[in-house]
Amino acid sequence: MTVIIDKPDLKKKYKKVAYYPGCALEGSAIPYDKSTRAIGKELGLELVDVKDWNCCGAMEVKNLDPEVETYLSSRVLSNAKNLNKMDVVMAPCNGCYKNLKQAEHELGHREKSKQVVDKISKKAGHETYEVGDVETIHALDWIKMGYGEDELRKKIKGGLKGLKIANYYGCMYTRPRNIFPEKAPGAGGDDLIKPHYMDDLLAVAGAENVDFALKTACCGGAHTLSDRDMSTKLVLNILEAAEAAGAEVIATECPTCHSGLEMHQIRALKRLSKKTNVKVIYFTQLLGMAMGLSARKVGLNGNISDSRGLMKEKGII
Amino acid sequence: MRSVAELEAYMDSQKPDTSPAKLAADYLLVGEEMLENWLVAQERVPTDDKKEGFRILALHRQGCKGEPSFNACRETCRELAYYYNLITMEPGSDEMSSRLAMMDMVAKHLVLFIGNKMMDDQVGEFCCSAKVNRLSSEKLQEQVGVNNG
Numbered sequence: 001m002t003v004i005i006d007k008p009d010l011k012k013k014y015k016k017v018a019y020y021p022g023c024a025l026e027g028s029a030i031p032y033d034k035s036t037r038a039i040g041k042e043l044g045l046e047l048v049d050v051k052d053w054n055c056c057g058a059m060e061v062k063n064l065d066p067e068v069e070t071y072l073s074s075r076v077l078s079n080a081k082n083l084n085k086m087d088v089v090m091a092p093c094n095g096c097y098k099n100l101k102q103a104e105h106e107l108g109h110r111e112k113s114k115q116v117v118d119k120i121s122k123k124a125g126h127e128t129y130e131v132g133d134v135e136t137i138h139a140l141d142w143i144k145m146g147y148g149e150d151e152l153r154k155k156i157k158g159g160l161k162g163l164k165i166a167n168y169y170g171c172m173y174t175r176p177r178n179i180f181p182e183k184a185p186g187a188g189g190d191d192l193i194k195p196h197y198m199d200d201l202l203a204v205a206g207a208e209n210v211d212f213a214l215k216t217a218c219c220g221g222a223h224t225l226s227d228r229d230m231s232t233k234l235v236l237n238i239l240e241a242a243e244a245a246g247a248e249v250i251a252t253e254c255p256t257c258h259s260g261l262e263m264h265q266i267r268a269l270k271r272l273s274k275k276t277n278v279k280v281i282y283f284t285q286l287l288g289m290a291m292g293l294s295a296r297k298v299g300l301n302g303n304i305s306d307s308r309g310l311m312k313e314k315g316i317i
Numbered sequence: 318m319r320s321v322a323e324l325e326a327y328m329d330s331q332k333p334d335t336s337p338a339k340l341a342a343d344y345l346l347v348g349e350e351m352l353e354n355w356l357v358a359q360e361r362v363p364t365d366d367k368k369e370g371f372r373i374l375a376l377h378r379q380g381c382k383g384e385p386s387f388n389a390c391r392e393t394c395r396e397l398a399y400y401y402n403l404i405t406m407e408p409g410s411d412e413m414s415s416r417l418a419m420m421d422m423v424a425k426h427l428v429l430f431i432g433n434k435m436m437d438d439q440v441g442e443f444c445c446s447a448k449v450n451r452l453s454s455e456k457l458q459e460q461v462g463v464n465n466g
Contacts (some may be wrong), residue, residue: 171389193392213396213423218389218430229434237429241422244415 014137014146018086019047020076022096023055029093029255031299035284036092036139038297042288043147043155047090050076058095059222067116073103074117077136078129092139094254095173098179105179107131111276114137138173139284140190140197140253149204157292159206163314165286166212166247166278167198168238169218187264198253198283205290210245214238220264221256232271232289235264239276242291248310251283259281262304279307318353321432328425337413341404344424345373347395352376352432355387358435371398390430396423 025033053076055061057069065109077100080089091097106113108131121128137145143152174183174192182189190197195216199209219238220231237263242250252258261280268274281303288298295301295317300308311317324347332340349372353363356379368374376393381387395419400420427449 050402095461098357175384175389177388193395213400213419214393214426217426220429220433227358230429234429234433237425241419241426242424244418246415 008249009227011144011148013047013135014089014142016046016086017088017090017137017142017146018050018080018084018134020050020053020056020080020089020091020100022053022058022091022093022094024093024095024255024259028259029282031302032092032255032258032282032284033291034208034299034302035282035288037289038293039143039284039291042291042293043143043152045142045146048086050080050089052079053314056091056096056099067113068120069099069118070103070106070113071117071120073099074107074129074226075121075124076100077103077124077134078121078127081129081133082127087110088135088137089135090137090139090142092253093256094138094170095140095256097136098175101179102176103129104131104134104136127141130148138253140173143201143287144197145287149200152201152204152287155291156205158316160202160286160290160316161206163207163209163286163316164246164248165207166210166242166245166260167202167204167215167252167283168212168219168242168252168257169195169198169216170221170251170252170254171216172254174216198251202283202286205287207251207290210242210247212242212245212247215243216296219257219260228267229271230266231260232267235261236268236272236274236276239265239268239278240274242278243276245280247282249279249286249307251281251286251311253283259304265305278303279310281307318350318357320353321351321428321435324354324428325432328421328428330370332421333434334356338405338408338415340417341401344420345371345401347396347424348373348394348427349376351428352380352394355380355431359384369398371401373397387434392425393423393427393430440466 021033037047052071056076057072062069062070077089080086089100091100107117107129116129141155174180174195177192180192181187181194203209217238218234220234250261252261258280265276268276285300289295289311295308295311327347353376356363356376363376364379365372366375368378373394374455377391397420400416400423403416404420410416
Protein backbone atom coordinates (compact mmCIF):
# COMPACT_ATOMS: atom_id res chain seq x y z
CA MET A 1 0.00 0.00 0.00
CA THR A 2 1.28 3.43 -0.88
CA VAL A 3 1.37 5.84 2.00
CA ILE A 4 0.57 9.31 0.80
CA ILE A 5 2.29 11.99 2.80
CA ASP A 6 0.79 15.39 2.24
CA LYS A 7 2.61 18.24 3.90
CA PRO A 8 1.16 21.58 2.82
CA ASP A 9 4.10 23.47 4.32
CA LEU A 10 6.52 21.63 2.03
CA LYS A 11 4.33 22.33 -0.99
CA LYS A 12 4.76 26.00 -0.30
CA LYS A 13 8.45 25.67 0.51
CA TYR A 14 9.33 23.62 -2.58
CA LYS A 15 7.25 25.62 -5.05
CA LYS A 16 10.26 27.72 -5.94
CA VAL A 17 13.68 26.20 -5.35
CA ALA A 18 17.28 26.78 -6.36
CA TYR A 19 18.24 24.27 -9.03
CA TYR A 20 21.67 22.66 -9.04
CA PRO A 21 22.07 20.62 -12.21
CA GLY A 22 25.71 19.75 -11.58
CA CYS A 23 28.09 18.71 -14.33
CA ALA A 24 26.29 15.52 -15.41
CA LEU A 25 23.03 17.23 -16.27
CA GLU A 26 24.90 19.61 -18.53
CA GLY A 27 26.75 16.74 -20.20
CA SER A 28 25.90 13.07 -20.35
CA ALA A 29 22.51 13.56 -18.70
CA ILE A 30 21.06 16.40 -20.77
CA PRO A 31 17.77 14.48 -21.19
CA TYR A 32 17.44 14.39 -17.38
CA ASP A 33 17.93 18.15 -17.22
CA LYS A 34 15.53 18.75 -20.08
CA SER A 35 12.80 16.56 -18.65
CA THR A 36 13.25 17.95 -15.11
CA ARG A 37 12.82 21.51 -16.35
CA ALA A 38 9.90 20.48 -18.57
CA ILE A 39 7.91 18.82 -15.80
CA GLY A 40 8.70 21.67 -13.42
CA LYS A 41 7.17 24.07 -15.92
CA GLU A 42 4.18 21.80 -16.47
CA LEU A 43 3.54 21.50 -12.72
CA GLY A 44 4.12 25.15 -11.99
CA LEU A 45 7.17 24.43 -9.83
CA GLU A 46 9.77 27.11 -10.37
CA LEU A 47 13.46 26.32 -10.76
CA VAL A 48 16.05 29.05 -10.38
CA ASP A 49 19.55 27.97 -11.35
CA VAL A 50 22.13 28.37 -8.59
CA LYS A 51 24.24 31.32 -9.62
CA ASP A 52 27.85 30.65 -10.53
CA TRP A 53 27.67 27.04 -9.41
CA ASN A 54 30.68 24.74 -9.42
CA CYS A 55 31.47 21.01 -9.35
CA CYS A 56 30.31 19.34 -6.11
CA GLY A 57 33.62 17.48 -5.87
CA ALA A 58 31.99 14.09 -6.14
CA MET A 59 34.67 11.98 -7.70
CA GLU A 60 38.26 12.95 -8.31
CA VAL A 61 38.48 15.72 -5.71
CA LYS A 62 37.24 13.51 -2.90
CA ASN A 63 40.05 11.06 -3.31
CA LEU A 64 42.67 13.78 -3.23
CA ASP A 65 41.30 15.93 -0.46
CA PRO A 66 37.92 15.39 1.17
CA GLU A 67 38.05 18.80 2.84
CA VAL A 68 38.17 20.47 -0.55
CA GLU A 69 35.24 18.30 -1.58
CA THR A 70 33.30 19.65 1.39
CA TYR A 71 34.31 23.18 0.47
CA LEU A 72 33.16 22.80 -3.13
CA SER A 73 29.74 21.58 -2.09
CA SER A 74 29.48 24.24 0.60
CA ARG A 75 30.18 26.92 -2.02
CA VAL A 76 27.16 25.74 -4.01
CA LEU A 77 25.04 25.98 -0.87
CA SER A 78 26.52 29.38 -0.03
CA ASN A 79 25.72 30.70 -3.50
CA ALA A 80 22.17 29.46 -3.27
CA LYS A 81 21.76 31.25 0.03
CA ASN A 82 23.72 34.39 -0.57
CA LEU A 83 23.46 34.99 -4.30
CA ASN A 84 20.06 33.46 -5.05
CA LYS A 85 18.58 34.26 -1.62
CA MET A 86 16.99 30.80 -1.57
CA ASP A 87 16.72 28.31 1.26
CA VAL A 88 16.12 25.08 -0.71
CA VAL A 89 18.43 23.54 -3.30
CA MET A 90 17.15 20.77 -5.55
CA ALA A 91 19.81 18.43 -6.98
CA PRO A 92 18.54 15.71 -9.35
CA CYS A 93 21.93 13.97 -9.55
CA ASN A 94 22.51 11.44 -6.78
CA GLY A 95 26.21 12.34 -6.62
CA CYS A 96 25.48 16.05 -6.17
CA TYR A 97 22.59 15.37 -3.81
CA LYS A 98 24.69 13.12 -1.62
CA ASN A 99 27.63 15.53 -1.66
CA LEU A 100 25.62 18.58 -0.66
CA LYS A 101 24.00 16.55 2.11
CA GLN A 102 27.37 15.30 3.22
CA ALA A 103 28.85 18.80 3.31
CA GLU A 104 25.96 19.89 5.51
CA HIS A 105 26.64 16.95 7.82
CA GLU A 106 30.42 17.41 7.91
CA LEU A 107 30.16 21.11 8.67
CA GLY A 108 27.79 20.39 11.51
CA HIS A 109 29.81 17.58 13.01
CA ARG A 110 33.44 18.17 12.19
CA GLU A 111 35.23 21.26 13.39
CA LYS A 112 38.13 20.84 11.00
CA SER A 113 35.82 20.86 8.00
CA LYS A 114 34.28 24.08 9.23
CA GLN A 115 37.69 25.68 9.68
CA VAL A 116 38.90 24.63 6.23
CA VAL A 117 35.71 25.80 4.53
CA ASP A 118 35.80 29.15 6.32
CA LYS A 119 39.45 29.61 5.39
CA ILE A 120 39.05 28.77 1.71
CA SER A 121 35.81 30.78 1.42
CA LYS A 122 37.58 33.82 2.85
CA LYS A 123 40.50 33.35 0.50
CA ALA A 124 38.13 32.95 -2.45
CA GLY A 125 36.31 36.11 -1.44
CA HIS A 126 32.79 34.83 -0.87
CA GLU A 127 30.57 34.30 2.12
CA THR A 128 31.07 31.05 3.95
CA TYR A 129 28.22 28.59 4.30
CA GLU A 130 26.51 28.31 7.65
CA VAL A 131 24.96 24.98 8.60
CA GLY A 132 21.19 25.01 8.34
CA ASP A 133 20.97 27.91 5.91
CA VAL A 134 19.85 25.71 3.02
CA GLU A 135 17.94 22.46 2.73
CA THR A 136 19.08 20.07 0.02
CA ILE A 137 16.44 17.93 -1.66
CA HIS A 138 16.36 15.46 -4.51
CA ALA A 139 14.12 15.73 -7.58
CA LEU A 140 12.05 12.92 -6.08
CA ASP A 141 11.39 14.95 -2.89
CA TRP A 142 10.66 17.98 -5.01
CA ILE A 143 7.78 16.35 -6.87
CA LYS A 144 6.55 13.95 -4.21
CA MET A 145 6.50 16.48 -1.38
CA GLY A 146 6.46 19.74 -3.30
CA TYR A 147 3.61 18.86 -5.61
CA GLY A 148 2.00 15.81 -4.08
CA GLU A 149 0.50 12.66 -5.50
CA ASP A 150 -3.12 13.80 -5.44
CA GLU A 151 -2.31 16.88 -7.46
CA LEU A 152 -0.04 14.94 -9.77
CA ARG A 153 -2.83 12.48 -10.51
CA LYS A 154 -4.88 15.33 -11.91
CA LYS A 155 -2.08 16.21 -14.32
CA ILE A 156 -1.76 12.75 -15.82
CA LYS A 157 -3.12 12.57 -19.34
CA GLY A 158 -2.24 9.44 -21.30
CA GLY A 159 -0.39 7.90 -18.39
CA LEU A 160 1.91 4.90 -18.38
CA LYS A 161 -0.79 2.27 -18.25
CA GLY A 162 0.48 -1.20 -19.04
CA LEU A 163 4.14 -0.24 -18.69
CA LYS A 164 6.07 -2.50 -16.34
CA ILE A 165 8.81 -0.63 -14.52
CA ALA A 166 11.71 -1.59 -12.25
CA ASN A 167 12.59 1.44 -10.16
CA TYR A 168 16.32 1.72 -9.70
CA TYR A 169 17.61 4.20 -7.10
CA GLY A 170 21.30 3.31 -7.09
CA CYS A 171 23.60 3.54 -4.12
CA MET A 172 23.79 7.21 -3.20
CA TYR A 173 20.16 8.11 -2.74
CA THR A 174 20.18 6.45 0.68
CA ARG A 175 23.84 6.12 1.60
CA PRO A 176 25.65 6.88 3.79
CA ARG A 177 22.68 6.82 6.08
CA ASN A 178 23.92 9.28 8.67
CA ILE A 179 23.66 12.21 6.26
CA PHE A 180 19.96 11.66 5.60
CA PRO A 181 18.29 12.23 8.99
CA GLU A 182 14.95 12.89 7.27
CA LYS A 183 15.03 9.32 5.96
CA ALA A 184 15.47 7.77 9.40
CA PRO A 185 12.66 5.42 10.39
CA GLY A 186 9.65 7.37 11.51
CA ALA A 187 10.94 10.69 10.22
CA GLY A 188 8.43 10.80 7.38
CA GLY A 189 10.92 10.84 4.52
CA ASP A 190 11.75 8.12 2.02
CA ASP A 191 12.84 4.69 3.25
CA LEU A 192 16.53 3.99 3.77
CA ILE A 193 16.28 0.27 3.04
CA LYS A 194 13.56 0.13 0.41
CA PRO A 195 13.09 3.59 -1.04
CA HIS A 196 9.72 4.11 -2.71
CA TYR A 197 9.26 7.73 -3.79
CA MET A 198 9.93 6.92 -7.45
CA ASP A 199 7.65 3.88 -7.24
CA ASP A 200 4.91 6.08 -5.76
CA LEU A 201 5.16 8.78 -8.41
CA LEU A 202 5.24 6.38 -11.33
CA ALA A 203 2.35 4.40 -9.87
CA VAL A 204 0.34 7.63 -9.84
CA ALA A 205 1.30 7.99 -13.51
CA GLY A 206 -0.24 4.57 -14.17
CA ALA A 207 2.85 2.37 -14.34
CA GLU A 208 2.95 -1.15 -13.00
CA ASN A 209 5.95 -1.30 -10.68
CA VAL A 210 7.60 -4.69 -10.45
CA ASP A 211 9.19 -6.11 -7.31
CA PHE A 212 12.85 -5.37 -7.97
CA ALA A 213 15.42 -6.78 -5.55
CA LEU A 214 18.38 -4.70 -6.71
CA LYS A 215 16.85 -1.25 -6.46
CA THR A 216 19.69 0.17 -4.35
CA ALA A 217 22.49 -2.14 -5.53
CA CYS A 218 25.81 -0.80 -6.79
CA CYS A 219 25.84 -0.23 -10.57
CA GLY A 220 29.63 -0.29 -10.71
CA GLY A 221 29.67 3.33 -11.85
CA ALA A 222 32.81 4.13 -9.92
CA HIS A 223 34.60 1.13 -11.42
CA THR A 224 33.97 2.22 -14.98
CA LEU A 225 37.49 3.49 -15.53
CA SER A 226 39.39 1.11 -13.25
CA ASP A 227 37.64 -2.14 -14.09
CA ARG A 228 35.20 -1.89 -16.95
CA ASP A 229 34.54 -5.61 -17.11
CA MET A 230 33.36 -5.62 -13.51
CA SER A 231 31.04 -2.70 -14.22
CA THR A 232 29.65 -4.57 -17.20
CA LYS A 233 29.00 -7.67 -15.09
CA LEU A 234 27.31 -5.68 -12.31
CA VAL A 235 25.13 -3.80 -14.79
CA LEU A 236 24.27 -6.93 -16.75
CA ASN A 237 23.11 -8.57 -13.54
CA ILE A 238 20.90 -5.56 -12.76
CA LEU A 239 19.44 -5.56 -16.28
CA GLU A 240 18.80 -9.29 -16.17
CA ALA A 241 17.24 -9.03 -12.71
CA ALA A 242 14.91 -6.29 -13.95
CA GLU A 243 13.90 -8.42 -16.91
CA ALA A 244 13.43 -11.46 -14.70
CA ALA A 245 11.13 -9.34 -12.55
CA GLY A 246 9.07 -8.65 -15.67
CA ALA A 247 10.17 -5.08 -16.30
CA GLU A 248 10.13 -3.47 -19.72
CA VAL A 249 11.74 -0.31 -18.42
CA ILE A 250 14.24 0.56 -15.70
CA ALA A 251 13.39 3.98 -14.30
CA THR A 252 16.42 5.91 -13.09
CA GLU A 253 17.03 8.99 -11.00
CA CYS A 254 20.84 9.11 -11.07
CA PRO A 255 22.86 10.14 -14.14
CA THR A 256 25.80 7.90 -13.23
CA CYS A 257 23.58 4.85 -12.93
CA HIS A 258 21.63 5.80 -16.03
CA SER A 259 24.62 6.20 -18.32
CA GLY A 260 26.25 3.12 -16.79
CA LEU A 261 23.19 0.99 -17.49
CA GLU A 262 22.93 2.30 -21.03
CA MET A 263 26.58 1.92 -21.94
CA HIS A 264 27.20 -1.42 -20.29
CA GLN A 265 24.03 -2.81 -21.83
CA ILE A 266 25.72 -2.31 -25.18
CA ARG A 267 29.09 -3.50 -23.88
CA ALA A 268 27.55 -6.66 -22.43
CA LEU A 269 26.29 -7.52 -25.88
CA LYS A 270 29.65 -6.83 -27.51
CA ARG A 271 31.92 -8.38 -24.89
CA LEU A 272 29.81 -11.09 -23.34
CA SER A 273 27.25 -11.70 -26.12
CA LYS A 274 24.52 -11.10 -23.55
CA LYS A 275 21.55 -9.24 -24.93
CA THR A 276 18.98 -7.53 -22.74
CA ASN A 277 16.00 -5.60 -24.04
CA VAL A 278 14.90 -3.61 -21.01
CA LYS A 279 14.88 0.14 -21.72
CA VAL A 280 16.50 2.73 -19.47
CA ILE A 281 14.54 5.95 -18.94
CA TYR A 282 14.78 8.78 -16.40
CA PHE A 283 11.74 8.95 -14.13
CA THR A 284 11.29 12.60 -15.09
CA GLN A 285 10.99 11.57 -18.74
CA LEU A 286 8.37 8.98 -17.83
CA LEU A 287 6.40 11.45 -15.74
CA GLY A 288 6.60 14.04 -18.49
CA MET A 289 5.26 11.64 -21.11
CA ALA A 290 2.53 10.54 -18.73
CA MET A 291 1.50 14.18 -18.46
CA GLY A 292 1.26 14.39 -22.23
CA LEU A 293 4.59 16.04 -22.99
CA SER A 294 6.14 14.98 -26.28
CA ALA A 295 9.07 12.60 -26.48
CA ARG A 296 11.15 15.47 -27.84
CA LYS A 297 10.21 17.75 -24.99
CA VAL A 298 11.47 15.25 -22.41
CA GLY A 299 14.59 14.48 -24.44
CA LEU A 300 13.77 10.85 -25.13
CA ASN A 301 15.74 10.98 -28.37
CA GLY A 302 18.81 11.94 -26.32
CA ASN A 303 18.95 8.63 -24.48
CA ILE A 304 21.35 5.98 -25.71
CA SER A 305 18.78 3.34 -24.83
CA ASP A 306 16.23 3.90 -27.58
CA SER A 307 12.79 3.41 -26.07
CA ARG A 308 10.75 5.27 -28.67
CA GLY A 309 9.51 2.05 -30.27
CA LEU A 310 8.31 0.68 -26.94
CA MET A 311 6.68 3.97 -25.99
CA LYS A 312 4.81 4.06 -29.31
CA GLU A 313 3.80 0.44 -28.97
CA LYS A 314 2.37 1.19 -25.52
CA GLY A 315 0.56 4.26 -26.81
CA ILE A 316 2.49 6.52 -24.48
CA ILE A 317 3.80 8.77 -27.26
CA MET B 318 34.94 -21.98 2.77
CA ARG B 319 35.19 -21.77 -1.00
CA SER B 320 37.44 -19.15 -2.56
CA VAL B 321 36.08 -16.06 -4.34
CA ALA B 322 36.97 -17.63 -7.68
CA GLU B 323 35.13 -20.83 -6.78
CA LEU B 324 32.09 -18.89 -5.68
CA GLU B 325 32.13 -16.86 -8.90
CA ALA B 326 32.38 -20.08 -10.89
CA TYR B 327 29.48 -21.57 -8.94
CA MET B 328 27.30 -18.55 -9.68
CA ASP B 329 28.14 -18.75 -13.38
CA SER B 330 27.44 -22.48 -13.54
CA GLN B 331 24.26 -24.39 -14.30
CA LYS B 332 22.62 -25.01 -10.94
CA PRO B 333 21.98 -28.58 -9.80
CA ASP B 334 18.53 -30.07 -10.22
CA THR B 335 17.51 -29.95 -6.60
CA SER B 336 14.68 -28.73 -4.41
CA PRO B 337 13.99 -24.98 -4.24
CA ALA B 338 14.68 -25.01 -0.50
CA LYS B 339 18.08 -26.65 -1.03
CA LEU B 340 18.94 -24.18 -3.78
CA ALA B 341 17.89 -21.26 -1.61
CA ALA B 342 20.13 -22.60 1.16
CA ASP B 343 22.97 -22.83 -1.36
CA TYR B 344 22.54 -19.20 -2.37
CA LEU B 345 22.48 -18.13 1.24
CA LEU B 346 25.65 -20.11 1.82
CA VAL B 347 27.31 -18.41 -1.16
CA GLY B 348 26.55 -15.08 0.49
CA GLU B 349 27.92 -16.24 3.83
CA GLU B 350 31.11 -17.58 2.26
CA MET B 351 31.67 -14.34 0.33
CA LEU B 352 31.43 -12.46 3.61
CA GLU B 353 33.76 -14.97 5.24
CA ASN B 354 36.29 -14.30 2.47
CA TRP B 355 36.01 -10.59 3.11
CA LEU B 356 36.62 -11.04 6.84
CA VAL B 357 39.44 -13.55 6.49
CA ALA B 358 41.22 -11.24 4.03
CA GLN B 359 41.23 -8.69 6.83
CA GLU B 360 42.57 -11.24 9.29
CA ARG B 361 39.33 -11.43 11.22
CA VAL B 362 37.57 -14.57 12.38
CA PRO B 363 34.10 -14.85 10.84
CA THR B 364 31.41 -14.99 13.48
CA ASP B 365 29.07 -17.94 13.94
CA ASP B 366 26.47 -15.69 15.52
CA LYS B 367 23.14 -14.98 13.94
CA LYS B 368 21.25 -11.74 13.64
CA GLU B 369 17.52 -11.78 13.09
CA GLY B 370 17.90 -15.52 12.62
CA PHE B 371 20.51 -15.30 9.87
CA ARG B 372 24.25 -15.76 10.02
CA ILE B 373 24.64 -13.72 6.83
CA LEU B 374 23.30 -10.64 8.61
CA ALA B 375 25.66 -11.13 11.55
CA LEU B 376 28.59 -11.60 9.16
CA HIS B 377 27.64 -8.46 7.28
CA ARG B 378 27.49 -6.45 10.47
CA GLN B 379 30.90 -7.81 11.43
CA GLY B 380 32.25 -6.92 7.98
CA CYS B 381 31.14 -3.31 8.32
CA LYS B 382 33.13 -2.62 11.45
CA GLY B 383 35.79 -0.08 10.51
CA GLU B 384 34.65 -0.19 6.90
CA PRO B 385 31.42 1.78 6.52
CA SER B 386 31.53 1.42 2.74
CA PHE B 387 30.64 -2.21 3.24
CA ASN B 388 27.15 -1.07 4.16
CA ALA B 389 26.58 -0.80 0.42
CA CYS B 390 25.80 -4.52 0.34
CA ARG B 391 23.63 -4.55 3.46
CA GLU B 392 20.39 -4.55 1.50
CA THR B 393 21.75 -7.26 -0.78
CA CYS B 394 22.31 -9.50 2.24
CA ARG B 395 18.85 -8.68 3.54
CA GLU B 396 17.33 -9.48 0.14
CA LEU B 397 19.00 -12.90 0.27
CA ALA B 398 17.42 -13.53 3.67
CA TYR B 399 14.08 -12.25 2.33
CA TYR B 400 14.10 -14.60 -0.67
CA TYR B 401 15.27 -17.48 1.48
CA ASN B 402 12.21 -16.93 3.68
CA LEU B 403 9.85 -16.65 0.73
CA ILE B 404 11.16 -19.80 -0.91
CA THR B 405 11.29 -21.97 2.20
CA MET B 406 8.08 -20.72 3.81
CA GLU B 407 5.88 -20.86 0.71
CA PRO B 408 7.01 -24.08 -0.99
CA GLY B 409 3.91 -24.28 -3.15
CA SER B 410 4.05 -20.73 -4.47
CA ASP B 411 3.32 -20.11 -8.15
CA GLU B 412 6.15 -17.61 -8.09
CA MET B 413 8.80 -20.14 -7.10
CA SER B 414 10.79 -20.00 -10.33
CA SER B 415 10.90 -16.20 -10.41
CA ARG B 416 11.88 -16.10 -6.73
CA LEU B 417 14.71 -18.52 -7.35
CA ALA B 418 15.83 -16.52 -10.37
CA MET B 419 15.83 -13.34 -8.31
CA MET B 420 17.72 -14.93 -5.44
CA ASP B 421 20.28 -16.18 -7.94
CA MET B 422 20.84 -12.65 -9.23
CA VAL B 423 20.99 -11.12 -5.79
CA ALA B 424 23.63 -13.69 -4.76
CA LYS B 425 25.52 -12.97 -7.95
CA HIS B 426 25.48 -9.26 -7.21
CA LEU B 427 26.96 -9.90 -3.79
CA VAL B 428 29.71 -12.05 -5.25
CA LEU B 429 30.60 -9.43 -7.87
CA PHE B 430 30.43 -6.53 -5.45
CA ILE B 431 32.53 -8.04 -2.67
CA GLY B 432 34.88 -9.74 -5.12
CA ASN B 433 35.66 -6.41 -6.69
CA LYS B 434 36.11 -4.61 -3.39
CA MET B 435 38.66 -7.22 -2.43
CA MET B 436 40.58 -6.76 -5.64
CA ASP B 437 40.88 -2.99 -5.66
CA ASP B 438 41.39 -1.28 -2.35
CA GLN B 439 39.71 2.16 -2.35
CA VAL B 440 38.87 1.94 -6.02
CA GLY B 441 35.22 2.50 -6.63
CA GLU B 442 34.69 3.94 -3.20
CA PHE B 443 33.04 6.99 -4.62
CA CYS B 444 29.62 6.20 -3.28
CA CYS B 445 29.13 5.45 0.36
CA SER B 446 32.68 4.97 1.50
CA ALA B 447 33.53 8.62 1.65
CA LYS B 448 33.85 8.28 5.38
CA VAL B 449 36.70 5.84 5.05
CA ASN B 450 38.71 8.22 2.94
CA ARG B 451 37.73 11.05 5.18
CA LEU B 452 38.93 9.28 8.29
CA SER B 453 42.31 8.80 6.69
CA SER B 454 42.43 12.20 5.07
CA GLU B 455 45.39 13.43 7.11
CA LYS B 456 47.38 10.40 6.04
CA LEU B 457 46.15 10.82 2.50
CA GLN B 458 47.21 14.44 2.47
CA GLU B 459 50.67 13.47 3.69
CA GLN B 460 50.93 10.94 0.90
CA VAL B 461 49.87 13.21 -1.94
CA GLY B 462 51.23 16.41 -0.47
CA VAL B 463 47.92 18.25 -0.54
CA ASN B 464 47.76 21.34 1.60
CA ASN B 465 44.57 23.21 2.24
CA GLY B 466 46.31 26.46 3.08
